[in-house]
Amino acid sequence: DLIYKTYGITHAGLTAGVTTYRSRSAGREVAKAFDLSEDVQSAISHAVSGWWTEELTDADARAAGLDIADPTTRNVLHHASTLMGFPRHLTQHVGGFVITRDRLDEVVPIMKTAMPDRYMIEWDKDDLDSVGILKIDVLALGMLTCMRKAFELLKSHYGVTKTLADLGNATHPDEKEVYDMICRADTIGVFQIESRAQMSMLPRLRPRKFYDLVIEVAIVRPGPIQGNMVHPYLKQREAARKPGYRTPFPKEELRPILARTLGVPLFQEQAMQIAITAARFSPAKADRLRRSMATFKRTGTIDSFREDMVGGMVDRGYEREFAERCFKQIEGFGEYGFPESHAQSFALLVYASSWVKAYYPDVFCAALLNSQPMGFYPPAQLVRDAREHGVEIRPVDVNSSSWDTLLEEATFNPKTIDRRHEGMIGVIRTGHALRLGFRLVTGLSEDDMQRLVACRGTGYASIRELWLRSGLQRAAIERLADADAFRSLGLSRRQALWAVRALDGKSAAEKLPLFETAGHEDLQREPDTRLPAMPPGEEVIEDYRHLTLSLKAHPVSFLRDRLSRMGILASRDLLTVANGRRVTIAGIVLVRQRPGSANGVIFMTLEDETGIANAIVWKATFGRYRTIVLGARLVKITGKLQSQDGVQHVVAEHMEDLTPMLGLLLDPSPVGNPDGLTADAATGQSLQKRTPHIIPADAPAAVMPKGRNFH
Numbered sequence: 273d274l275i276y277k278t279y280g281i282t283h284a285g286l287t288a289g290v291t292t293y294r295s296r297s298a299g300r301e302v303a304k305a306f307d308l309s310e311d312v313q314s315a316i317s318h319a320v321s322g323w324w325t326e327e328l329t330d331a332d333a334r335a336a337g338l339d340i341a342d343p344t345t346r347n348v349l350h351h352a353s354t355l356m357g358f359p360r361h362l363t364q365h366v367g368g369f370v371i372t373r374d375r376l377d378e379v380v381p382i383m384k385t386a387m388p389d390r391y392m393i394e395w396d397k398d399d400l401d402s403v404g405i406l407k408i409d410v411l412a413l414g415m416l417t418c419m420r421k422a423f424e425l426l427k428s429h430y431g432v433t434k435t436l437a438d439l440g441n442a443t444h445p446d447e448k449e450v451y452d453m454i455c456r457a458d459t460i461g462v463f464q465i466e467s468r469a470q471m472s473m474l475p476r477l478r479p480r481k482f483y484d485l486v487i488e489v490a491i492v493r494p495g496p497i498q499g500n501m502v503h504p505y506l507k508q509r510e511a512a513r514k515p516g517y518r519t520p521f522p523k524e525e526l527r528p529i530l531a532r533t534l535g536v537p538l539f540q541e542q543a544m545q546i547a548i549t550a551a552r553f554s555p556a557k558a559d560r561l562r563r564s565m566a567t568f569k570r571t572g573t574i575d576s577f578r579e580d581m582v583g584g585m586v587d588r589g590y591e592r593e594f595a596e597r598c599f600k601q602i603e604g605f606g607e608y609g610f611p612e613s614h615a616q617s618f619a620l621l622v623y624a625s626s627w628v629k630a631y632y633p634d635v636f637c638a639a640l641l642n643s644q645p646m647g648f649y650p651p652a653q654l655v656r657d658a659r660e661h662g663v664e665i666r667p668v669d670v671n672s673s674s675w676d677t678l679l680e681e682a683t684f685n686p687k688t689i690d691r692r693h694e695g696m697i698g699v700i701r702t703g704h705a706l707r708l709g710f711r712l713v714t715g716l717s718e719d720d721m722q723r724l725v726a727c728r729g730t731g732y733a734s735i736r737e738l739w740l741r742s743g744l745q746r747a748a749i750e751r752l753a754d755a756d757a758f759r760s761l762g763l764s765r766r767q768a769l770w771a772v773r774a775l776d777g778k779s780a781a782e783k784l785p786l787f788e789t790a791g792h793e794d795l796q797r798e799p800d801t802r803l804p805a806m807p808p809g810e811e812v813i814e815d816y817r818h819l820t821l822s823l824k825a826h827p828v829s830f831l832r833d834r835l836s837r838m839g840i841l842a843s844r845d846l847l848t849v850a851n852g853r854r855v856t857i858a859g860i861v862l863v864r865q866r867p868g869s870a871n872g873v874i875f876m877t878l879e880d881e882t883g884i885a886n887a888i889v890w891k892a893t894f895g896r897y898r899t900i901v902l903g904a905r906l907v908k909i910t911g912k913l914q915s916q917d918g919v920q921h922v923v924a925e926h927m928e929d930l931t932p933m934l935g936l937l938l939d940p941s942p943v944g945n946p947d948g949l950t951a952d953a954a955t956g957q958s959l960q961k962r963t964p965h966i967i968p969a970d971a972p973a974a975v976m977p978k979g980r981n982f983h
Contacts, residue, residue: 414646
């Protein structure tokens, strides 16, 4: 908006992006062209392995229930694979602008967008590059919004004034505790270093200064990984910790280029400088190499530089193996180029977000929740992590909550910090609790909730009073009841829903002038109704259905007795297991991550009531348990425990889908209930056993997180 306001729509426009066919869209479109039914089209689309970068395979066809021997099936697979990568439609670039002195439409072809008074250029970045027009990337980062909100909360609740510029200084007097936290990989929610790959790297890299974060951001990328630069760098870093160690270089002429990365090229600029210095590329030729990086898969032009660079380096006395690795790194940059300047900017956000998390986890969690959607983890895991750091979390409530998550005065108790984060005792400065905001409730609008807050005054005494004073539609109030937001009125979820259903906007009694002087007293008081208490497991199900999280209990806590009898360890107990031991774990699937440079390996993150456990699924294992890996909500994994530098993974050997066990959450019996979670009223316990469940049997699985897929 700022750019359009500054330069006007006649001088500024977003560039286009070319959306190409991927495996799912190609499979669906080709199946449609072959006149296959809508069910078959959907089956093919859903059978793709959760990642869109690979061609459709026989395994995908089998998963869709198709006969791979059928000629039509073979044709669909063949043509869908051929179609991948072809242009499908034009879309807007996420933030690439062209700004002109003359009228925009006199320089480039433009078209209207769906938003009024906005124009999009019909050319993409490659077209603009071909004609020499500069594109300026104005990319938005969710973490920038998060940090702005965090700084505002710090100032208003703690009197602490911080900016990115403050935290961007070379050294800080309080940085030791921040780097200690980072080295322990206690980085859920932290910008860039919260993925499993990054968290696995942190205890090995052990960053202790700002430039270490620059390296950390850049090293877990396709370029360094594909170029086999990661392990050599870690080896050099370990050696450099010894007194008197001198970093070796392939040739002394590369020292100015590689000294800051211990003789191992990690950045895009270094690859270009090596081409100029070691292979004697001219600056113009090196620039053509740079341009070919981003488009080599589509145009294939980068291979034309291979022999020039590798051969040129060998001719000048470099080992071919080193030259090949350098060129492979350049090919990796074609997947995702990462210049050093980019890494420097990202590292600043890494340190700033780590600083806030280390000292004020209440502020950090509130800012993250108020900036969703963003990041690697959904709100449930952000809230769990904050609780493990001793932050009290209070539920959504009509008399206390606002649209955003708020900070409320509270007394911090260091004893509530989880033992895995005991290093934070004495570091955390938290003095507030979090009050979850209405934004977390499914189906509510910000305008409605702002009106509810504005009319609240000293509080609502009844649901009917809230309805009359706020003027909210009954549907909105029912969503609040679904979210169990009337506890301050002494109402359980079922009691609140019962009261909402009694509201009748068409009733004449609600509008008669005679009763206006009565204020908002309940004029239609019904006789007390004894409602059956909702079983604790069902309470958790409804929390996940309407809030995507629960403060009452974790779903797996209801299954712990059964899981223990099956020999399944809680994730917290892995800390006491020796490296190499075979273990069995189980949990809700949070994340499936398959790095493009990991040769088909999938990293899975599971969560139970005690925390997070991580599993590695090799390509062959994935082939055997493909459906479980991609579809299970609750999964059991057996394999050997790998424990190194404080990082633990279970290497999957056998997997089972335990999703049907989530149906046990509807069991009204107290067996397996977590401590401290009881029914609403003792009088309802006998009734609830005789009351049929309205929720379908598969409801627990339907409302549990599907797990996020990252490639």
